[in-house]
Amino acid sequence: MPDDLSGKIEDTKLADALSERYLAYALSTIMSRSLPDVRDGLKPVHRRLIYAMHQLRLDPTAGFKKCARVVGDVIGKYHPHGDASVYDALVRLAQDFAARFPLIEGQGNFGNIDGDNAAAMRYTESRLTEVAKALLAGIDEDAVDFRPTYDGEESEPVVLPGGFPNLLANGAAGIAVGMATSIPPHNAGEVCAAAIALIHNPEASTAELLRHMPGPDFPTGGIIVEEPASMLAAYEQGRGGFRIRAKWEVERGKHGNWVVVVTEIPYQVQKAKLIEQIAQLLEEKKLPLLGDVRDESTEVVRLVLEPKTRAVEPEVLMATLFRATALESRFPLNMNVLTADRTPRVLSLREVLRSWLDHRHEVLVRRAKHRLAAIERRLEILDGFIKVFLNLDEVIRIIRTEDEPRPVLMKTFDLTEVQAEAILNMRLRSLRKLEEMEIRREHKSLSKERKDTQALLASEKLRWERIAGELESMREKFGGGALGTRRSVFGDVTAVAEVAPEAFIEREAITVILSDKGWIRAVRGQVADPADLRFKEGDRLRLLVPCETIDRLCLFSTNGRAYTLRAGDLPRGRGDGQPVRLLVEMTNEDDVTALFVPREGQRYLVAANSGRGFLVKAEELSAEKRTGKQILNLRPGEEAAFCIAAEGDHVAVIGDNRKLLVFPLEQIPELVRGAGVILQKYKEGGLKDVKVFRLADGLTWKLGEKVRTETALKDWLGERAQVGRLPPNGFPRSGRFS
Structure with a gap:
């Protein structure tokens, strides 16, 4: 240290010092670790690996060398980082299920699609492939610039000549600071065809390029199910994603039995974890259509899926699995790369190809x-x-x-x-x-x-003709055969049957229990004696709703909103359950008015405590969001008091003033949402109870343990919005029908 700086202390704000140092770290991560170069599609560690192996003369025709020797050279000369990270990068370049066109040929255990790790580097050997040789072509002919290594004793290439379209062919993934990249692999022959088309027509649109290069081509195959318009937009913007499903077929057996055999799984899905996920969902009874799963794979993937019954349609079974498991996954597209001037940018497909051609x-x-x-x-x-x-x-x-x-x-x-x-x-x-x-x-x-x-x-024209010729040779060399033939196919988005969410739930009878303080739970089967149910201290039973796990319940609240609860998702067991306010967005001032299973085609009478109401169809009570759906519009001071099935032809209403009125049901309008009409007129008080019944059967009410029926209702028949008369003798003092 110079004498004039020794012992010198400079005051700096902590925020400034931290921001300066963090910026340096961020730039280092972006430029020298996480983002690939658009010209050769490589990150620094991959480029140094390939160049170090080139220096060791590990050509495709040469013998193999221990990976430990390669890693040692890379660390000692070019990449002063941990050996584990360098070896992991080497392994990935050699895995044919990870890299669409491997740059390194491995000898030994380099891992497998189950997710098992490669053997230690002292046991494995490697050499370059023909693809890597194409990337290096011309490196000794002043094709690219070199720079000093970290210790100044060696020199390394800034970028490889890149005769192979590595960025798109092998893809890339990385997370930097504040940005990331995710590029799926593509077919090299198709990429070369698109590049040739761009040479012949520099103004070619993305849609024209996609005629030659229709989409990703994953090493593990699979079926790409994505709308063409969505794929076009993704390649034009450089951001998007692709859905990929497993490839499957039905194998028929004797007596009508069948199984589904999965032969290809989505890219970057580990087979062992996939089977573990399916088995876990089976144990949790979230795949009611699936009976069993077996792994019969050798070097070829073969997952056998047995249905629970042969009456199940294979398409419906696979639809449930695609929705619930990693048999369908989404691979993101984010073409964020370093351009020729070392600037991170999100490029479109056309810009990526243009940058590579210019290089x-x-x-x-x-x-x-x-x-x-x-x-x-x-x-x-x-x-x-x-x-x-x-x-x-x-x-x-x-x-x-x-x-x-x-x-x-x-x-x-x-x-x-x-x-x-x-x-x-x-x-x-x-x-x-x-x-x-x-x-x-x-x-x-x-x-x-x-x-x-x-x-x-x-002549620039001659140069582009030469490049087009080189690309045509590259297309013939790597666009066919076992390596170059397209593996991923394109499928119809609607080819798999759409299934209702209930298909993911095992069907069984349950009883939903709602307590007076708003705690909800479900128990299996029917409740024989409600008196045996246990609640928190000071709480008691309010409602019992018999239903099935596949049912959807409607919860109607005093705020006039209808909420939908899936019976199969309600807490189970012997505990107290869960507050209903955690399942739907209700305030502490709101309470439950009704809880029931809406029946298709049924109409329901909703009414406020002020005596206003209307009819609404069961379908209109369905609400997918936790916030529910406003059905009954309330005025200040009003509450929604009733939501009952409208089964009958007449309505009986009784107010707080103990006046009973019976009128035809047809006088109440059917609405989707609204404030409703006046059911009964009151000078003071409001609606006490309401009931829909058949006039021919008479009006019934409970009096203690007995049920009384009154058929002579002529004195109480009238029109909607009248006052009514005092109820018959023997009507409960509570003023309610039950």
Whole structure:
């Protein structure tokens, strides 16, 4: 440390110091760790791995070397980080179920689709593949820039030449600071076809490019089920996602039995965890249509799914599994990459291909200039050979007799310094090769190549034709065969049957119990004796609702809102249950008016305590949100007091003033939502009770343990909104029908 800085303390605000250091960390993470380069599709650790293996001459035709040796070279020369992270990156590049076009060929245990880890690096071996060789093509021909390594003792490439469309072909995933990237793998042949189309038509739209490259191509296959319009928008914006489902088929057995066999699972889904998830859902009875799951996989995936009964449709069974398990997953698209100027940006498909093509154009120009310089040097030497060919004896004499033969050779034969140095550096045994025909043949060939290279550098059209030709060769090499044939197929979004949520619940009879203080729970079967039920101290039974687990209950509240509760989701067991206010959004001032199972086609009479009401269909009481659905509009001071089934032809209403009125049900309108009409007129007080019944059967009410029926109702028959008369003798003093 300089003397003038030693012991110097500088006051800095903590916020400024933290922001400055965190910004440096964020930039380091973004630029040097998490985001791939759009030109070669590699992150720094992957690029250093490939280059280190190239330096070790681990070409596709060479032998394998221990992965520990490769990791050691990468850490020691280029990437000063932990060996585990470097080896993990190497392993992923070698896994054919993780990388669509593996850059490394592994020998040994490199893990499997079940999620098992690879063997330790001291046991495994590796070498580069043909795909990696294509990425490196031209790296020794000044195709890219180099920079010093972290210790300044070596140099490493800033980017690889990238002859293979690695970014789209193998995809990428990474999480930086404040940004992330997620690019699915694609088919290399299709990517090359799209790039060729962009060369021929630089203004090609995304839709035109997708005709050549329709979508992702995952290493594990599967069926892509995504709307074409959604995929087009994702590739245009650089953000979106793709749904991918497992590939399955039905195997028929004897006596009408059948099983579903899954042969391909979604990308990045570990088979062992998938089976564990299905087994867990089976145990929790959340897959009522599935009987059993077996893993019969070898090197080929084979999951056998047995239905609970053969009456189940295979499409419905798979629909329940797709919705509840990882047999259907979504892979996000976020093409956030580092551009050629090292700026992180989210690019569209067209911009990604354009950036890669521009890089290939730059590489072609640099390689052509490098080759042209090499040709010029060789031609200069060959010109010198031609000059001295007929005077070899004189050349030998000058070399033997002169103390400084080079200037003498240059003066005698009019040679350049380079030509004279080349002649002096020749071995005697090479003199026999110095045949004029051979020299002139090589000179002619190099002269033609120089002319072609100069023409190439002078014409942009020729350069793009050369690049298109290279891409066509790449397409033929990697676009077919076992490696290049498309694995993921495209399926119809509606090909799988849509199923109701009830299909995920095992059907059984239950009884829903609601306490006076608003605690709700469910017990299996019917409640034989309500007196045996236990509640919290000071609480008691309010309602018992017999139903099934697949039913949906309607909870009608004093705030006039209807809420929907799924019976199968209610808390079970011998406990106290759960406050109903945690299941739906009710305030402490609101209370439960009614709890029942709405029946399809049934109408219900809803009424406020002020005596206003109307009829509403059961379908209108359904509400999917926790906030419910407003049915009865209330005025200040009003509460929703009733929601009863409208089964009958007449309505009986009685008020707080003990006046009874009976009128036809048809006088009440049917609404979807509203304040309703006046059912009975009151000077003071409000509605005490209401009942819908059949006039021919008479009006019934409970008097103690007895039930009384009154058929002579002529004195109480009237029109809606009248006052009514005092009820018959024997009507309960409570003023209620039950």
